[in-house]
Amino acid sequence: MSGLSAKIDKFIEMFIDYKGYVKVLEGLSNTLLIAVLGLLIGIVIGTLIATVRVVPKYKRLPRVLNRFCSFYVALFRGTPVVVQLLLAYYVILPLAGGHMTGVETAIMIFGLNSGAYASEIMRGGIQSVDAGQLEAGRAVGLSFSTSMFKIVIPQAVKNILPTLGNEFIALIKDTSVVSFVGATDLYVAFNYIGSNSYEFMVPYIVMALIYVVMVLLITLMIKLMERRFAKSDRRN
Amino acid sequence: MIDVINLEKHFGDKNVLDGINVKIEKGDIMVVIGPSGSGKSTFLRCLNCMEDPTGGQIIFNGVDIADPKVDINLHRRHMGMVFQHFNLFNNKTVIENIMLAPVYVARSERRKAKHKNFWIGVANVFRKEKKEKYPIGQSVAEIKSEAREKGMKLLERIGLEDKADVYPSTLSGGQKQRVAIVRALAMDPDVILFDEPTSALDPEMVGEVLDLMKQLAKEGMTMIIVTHEMGFAREVANKVVFVDEGQILESAPPKEFFENPKHPRLKEFLSKVL
Numbered sequence A: 001m002s003g004l005s006a007k008i009d010k011f012i013e014m015f016i017d018y019k020g021y022v023k024v025l026e027g028l029s030n031t032l033l034i035a036v037l038g039l040l041i042g043i044v045i046g047t048l049i050a051t052v053r054v055v056p057k058y059k060r061l062p063r064v065l066n067r068f069c070s071f072y073v074a075l076f077r078g079t080p081v082v083v084q085l086l087l088a089y090y091v092i093l094p095l096a097g098g099h100m101t102g103v104e105t106a107i108m109i110f111g112l113n114s115g116a117y118a119s120e121i122m123r124g125g126i127q128s129v130d131a132g133q134l135e136a137g138r139a140v141g142l143s144f145s146t147s148m149f150k151i152v153i154p155q156a157v158k159n160i161l162p163t164l165g166n167e168f169i170a171l172i173k174d175t176s177v178v179s180f181v182g183a184t185d186l187y188v189a190f191n192y193i194g195s196n197s198y199e200f201m202v203p204y205i206v207m208a209l210i211y212v213v214m215v216l217l218i219t220l221m222i223k224l225m226e227r228r229f230a231k232s233d234r235r236n
Numbered sequence B: 001m002i003d004v005i006n007l008e009k010h011f012g013d014k015n016v017l018d019g020i021n022v023k024i025e026k027g028d029i030m031v032v033i034g035p036s037g038s039g040k041s042t043f044l045r046c047l048n049c050m051e052d053p054t055g056g057q058i059i060f061n062g063v064d065i066a067d068p069k070v071d072i073n074l075h076r077r078h079m080g081m082v083f084q085h086f087n088l089f090n091n092k093t094v095i096e097n098i099m100l101a102p103v104y105v106a107r108s109e110r111r112k113a114k115h116k117n118f119w120i121g122v123a124n125v126f127r128k129e130k131k132e133k134y135p136i137g138q139s140v141a142e143i144k145s146e147a148r149e150k151g152m153k154l155l156e157r158i159g160l161e162d163k164a165d166v167y168p169s170t171l172s173g174g175q176k177q178r179v180a181i182v183r184a185l186a187m188d189p190d191v192i193l194f195d196e197p198t199s200a201l202d203p204e205m206v207g208e209v210l211d212l213m214k215q216l217a218k219e220g221m222t223m224i225i226v227t228h229e230m231g232f233a234r235e236v237a238n239k240v241v242f243v244d245e246g247q248i249l250e251s252a253p254p255k256e257f258f259e260n261p262k263h264p265r266l267k268e269f270l271s272k273v274l
Helices: A002-017 A020-054 A060-078 A081-096 A102-127 A131-139 A144-181 A186-197 A201-233 B040-047 B072-076 B094-124 B140-157 B173-185 B203-218 B230-236 B254-259 B264-273
Strands: B002-011 B014-024 B029-033 B055-060 B079-082 B191-195 B222-226 B239-244 B247-252
Touching: A002 A020, A002 A186, A002 A201, A020 A060, A020 A102, A020 A144, A020 A186, A060 A102, A081 A102, A081 A144, A102 A144, A131 A144, A131 B072, A131 B079, A144 A186, A144 A201, A144 B094, A186 A201, B002 B040, B014 B040, B014 B247, B029 B040, B029 B230, B040 B191, B040 B222, B072 B079, B079 B173, B094 B140, B094 B173, B140 B173, B173 B191, B173 B203, B203 B222, B203 B230, B230 B254, B239 B254, B239 B264, B247 B254, B247 B264
Parallel strands: B029 B222, B029 B239, B079 B191, B191 B222
Antiparallel strands: B002 B014, B002 B055, B239 B247
16 A cells, blocks of 8 residues: 555655645636536526417417427537537538637536436426416416416426436536646546656546536435425425 | 306317307306316316407406406406316415415506505695605515415415425325315405316325315315216305306206206216216
């Protein structure tokens, strides 16, 4: 085991004396930035798409929007996120003549991508609420939107939240591919430490531990939120 | 009060309602019976446009509410509905269930008056003769406390005032349905539609719901009831209607309806259920 302690010593030397932690902090903040902003953009897009999907489709406009939304969802769920990143960074951006850093591209793509998933999560959550709830709201003379906001959506949130948390966890782990477009994330940081010290074992283990800790913290947060929303289920 | 003229409803090419004509006067208690799949529930749901009728007219208080241009929400406020599966709002407590619609309606009227007053105020700057503003009436807190008071009175009436602040998931089926009836009453409706109100209840809870409905009947509430409770129909209704294959085959006072049925299909039906 003397080999392992030597490896740990080497990692600590790299991490502290050679300023490895600066890279790691940068990577960690990028990872979190991409995941959190990606989720927020995703929630906004997902809400818009889910709205289009559940609104009654008697008229022409909702029907056209609906078709556009299903195309969008099929596009972003049908291709791997790496492919979307590469296409955006190396094909679409140069063609459009825009300039974005790797991190910005990653935020955009992860936002668009998680928007597609979030929209399906929300649509499912809303549709899982008993149709009678909406009917009862309409029957006492509330409009479609009022019944939705006051009755259906508060109940749907309970179903949506755990799944959306899952989506966030998946998102955090998926960000480990952003090195494809030259952004510094946790993986790049620890790879940097590893290749400078010719020793990869400890850095990779530490990287895995950081991911695990992040995911556990998120799980805890989701649980706390769920408990707040479960009020009406509890028998008192 | 409700005048149904040639009401039609089809899903795809399936005719569920095939030209229904019926007239309901104030204070009428009309019971609709018929075999399952006959269209009696669809008929009831068409009356407040839960299902959009595909043809015909429903004249309610002088307005054809089957017309898609009519703001149906305004008319539904005068037309309570009670469902087979209660459909109490699960995310609201019992008293909130009852208060929700009255408070919402009063508040939205208040908001509208305020908006109008704002523009009247703006226009009055340029007018020589100042136009009068709309009265705003109660504050939001007053609206809420009044609705709560009324809701509590209604709950006392059904003996559930101690359940005011619990969620519906803790109530029994009979209690839920009684709260649902009271929720409809809170809007002071002109008529209440009952869609098989006792079909999802345990047998021992059917009585308490029927008792409440009988009380309402005595007070002169207009009711349209789809039910399988023949005894109740005979006792309470003043008009019984038999629906099959989307048409009204027989319509008569209960005594005549049950003792002297004319249509052969009704005779066959009664011989099976009585």
